[in-house]
Amino acid sequence: MKVLSFILDRYKNRSYDSFMHTCARLLLGPHTSSTNLLRTIHKESTISVTIKDIAKLANVSHTTVSRCLNDSPMISDKTKEKVLKIAEELQYEVNSNARSLSTKKTGIIGVIYQQGLEDFGSSAYINALFLELRHALETLQLDTILVEAINPDTLASNTVRLIKQQKVDGFLLVHQQITEEDNRMLQEYDIPAIQIHFKPEYLDITTMDYYLTDNDHGGYLATKHLLERGAHKILTIACSPNIGEEYGYRTEGYRRALTEYDISIDDSLIFEIECEYIAAYDFIHEHIELIKTCDGIFAQADILAAAFIAALKEHGINVPQDMKIVGYDDSFYSILVPPFITTIHQPREEIITKACNRILDLTRSDSVDKSIKEQELIKPYLIIRESS
C-alpha cells in the first residue's frame, strides 16, 4: 500500500472526485504504475508540478517559491538558488491560467486582422507582416492569439470578446475596421491597442497609438527617382479598391515630386485600375498611344509594374531604355523576371519592431503614460534595381 499513501499524500487537499478516481483505480488492480494512477486521478490526466510540490521539496512555503520564480528582491540568494534548482529539475512551468487569474495579465497579445484577407492583392505583403510580427513577439516572450476582427457567424466583435474574456493584455490591430464600440471597450477596460499599417476607417486615428507607413513619401521617392533618371512625362497607376486611401497618398507624393521639379501636373496621366496582372496588361494595350508619349511610369504596385514591362515589350518598348518604371511593395513580383523592378520597400521591419516594443511597454510596465500616444508615420525607402 505504498502507492496508496503516496496518492493520499499528494492528493490530501484535492477534490473528492480525484480521490474517488484513485480508489476506483486501486480496486481495479494494485499493479498499475503510480504514474498511471496519477494520470487517472486527474480527469485531464495532467500531472503538472505546482509550486506546492516545489515548496515541499525545498522545505519552504509555496509563497517563497512564488517569490523566487518571480525573482522577488525580498528573498535571499541562497533560498532562491535552492528553489530555482528544484524548479529546473522538475521542469516546472507556471500554470498560466492560475497566474492570469491572480494577476490579470495573460502574456498574450491579440493580433486582429481583416476578414477576406485572402482576396487582397497585397496579401503577400500582409502575410510577411504577420510572420515577422509573430517572430518579433516570440522573442519578447509574448504569445499571440490571431483572429479576424469580426466573428463571421455571430458577427460579434472579437476584440470585445477577447477583452471581456480576459484572454489578452493588448492588441495589435492590422485592419481598419475598428469600430466605435471596440474603441469604447478598449478605453473602458484600459487595454492598450496599436494600429499597424492600416488606418482605421471609422475612427479618429489621432486618439490612438499607431505605426503606419508614409505612403506620400513613397510616392514622392518613386517619382523623384524617375525624374532623376531623366523622365519628364510620368504616368502613375494606382489600384482600386483603395484601402485606407493608401494609393491616394502615393499619388499625392507623385504630385509633390513633380511640383518640386517644376513640372505641371496633368491629371490625365493619373489612372486607377484593378490590382491584377491582366488588368495591367490590358491597360498598356488600351492606352498605348498615350504611353508612347511618356518616358516613365510609377506603378503603385509591383504586380502592375511586372505586367507593364511584359506588355511594353510586345510593343517594342524596352525597360529601362525606352521607359523607366518604378513599382511599389518590394514583393516577389519585383524579382520574378528580369529586368528586376526598382521599387519602394515598405518599412514593415521598423513598424513591427516599434509596435512590439511599444505594446510590451504598454502591457508590462506601469510607468508608461498611456495618455501620450505614440504616433509614427514611418518612411519607406527606394530599392534601385533594373527597371529604371
Next chain:
Amino acid sequence: MKVLSFILDRYKNRSYDSFMHTCARLLLGPHTSSTNLLRTIHKESTISVTIKDIAKLANVSHTTVSRCLNDSPMISDKTKEKVLKIAEELQYEVNSNARSLSTKKTGIIGVIYQQGLEDFGSSAYINALFLELRHALETLQLDTILVEAINPDTLASNTVRLIKQQKVDGFLLVHQQITEEDNRMLQEYDIPAIQIHFKPEYLDITTMDYYLTDNDHGGYLATKHLLERGAHKILTIACSPNIGEEYGYRTEGYRRALTEYDISIDDSLIFEIECEYIAAYDFIHEHIELIKTCDGIFAQADILAAAFIAALKEHGINVPQDMKIVGYDDSFYSILVPPFITTIHQPREEIITKACNRILDLTRSDSVDKSIKEQELIKPYLIIRESS
C-alpha cells in the same frame, strides 16, 4: 455616502488593496462617478461583471448562475431564463482564466508552424492554409495561438511550453519538425495533436492523427491528363528542397500513370530544380533540344509552369498547341498570365474542415477513443484550364 455603501457592498469580500484604493479615491473627492471609482479600485481598471453580480440581481446563488450559463439540465427553465436574461443585459462574458483554472480546458488550439516559413517557395499556399484554418476554427468558437515550433532565442520547444503552461487544449501541427520529446509530452499529458499537410521528419507518423495530401495521386492525375490529351513523351520537373518528400510522391504518381499507359519510364525525363521562376526559365533554354522532342510537361509547381510557358514562347513553342503543360498547387501563378495553367488543386479545404472537426471532438468530448487514430491521405483534384 450612497457611493460608499455601494462600493463596500460590492467589495465586501475583496482584497484589502481594493478597499484601500477605494478609500483613497473617496478622500480625493466625493464627486468622482461610481464607475470611475470602480475602475480605480481594481488596479487593472477592470470592471468585469462576474457570476456573483448576476447571482445577486437574480436572487440566486452563483452556483446556479454557473449552471445556467453552462446549460445544466438540473436547473428549471424558469430560473435559466431569468438568469440568462440578466447575463445578456449585463453583457456578461466568462472569465476564461477562471474557467480554465477550474476545468483545465482553455478553448484555445495551438497552431504550430515551421520557422523560416517566409523563405518557402510554397508559402503562398501555406499562408492561404493558415487563414482558412483560422477561419474554420473561428466558426467552431476556438481561439488559436499561433507559434513557431521552436523559440528562436531559447531554442526551447513551444509545444512543450504551451502544454506545461496549460495554454492550449490541443495542437494542429503544420510543420514536420515535431520531436520525440514533443511527442512524449503530448502522450504524457494526453493532449491531442493533429499533423496537417506536412509529414513529420523525426517521428513515426503511423502513431499520430493526420490529414495529408495524396501527392502520388496528384502526380498521377496530372500525368494521366497529359496522356489523355495526346502527349506521349512527358517531362516532369520537381522542386528542391523536397520537404517531406512531397515531390518524390508526385514523381511516383507520374511513373504510375505512364506505366498504366504502357509507356516505359525514361529517368532522363525526370528533373529537379530550384523552385524559382528564373531557374525554370533557364532550365528551358538549357534543355531546349530535349524539350523539342517532348510534347508534355508535368511541372510540379505552378511557378515553374508559368516560367516554362514564357520561356517556350521565346523558342516558338506554343502552349498548349505544341506543348501541353500541367502545374501544381492551383496558386495565383496559374492564373497570372494567359494561357491560364491547368493544375492540381491541393485539397486544403477538406484537410482543414476535417482537422478542425477532429480537434474539436478530441478536445471537447470524452466519448472519443483517442487511441484510434484518424489518418487520411486526401486526394487533390485536377483543374483544367488552358495550358493543356
Next chain:
DNA sequence: GTGAAAGCGCTAACAG
C-alpha cells in the same frame, strides 16, 4: 432544483 463550501494554482497583504 438549489445553495454552501471547497478547490483549481497562483500572487499579494500582512504579520512576524
Next chain:
DNA sequence: CTGTTAGCGCTTTCAC
C-alpha cells in the same frame, strides 16, 4: 527574509 492567509472567478461536490 519568510510564512500564513485570503482571494482571483469559476466549477464541482455534497447536503438539503
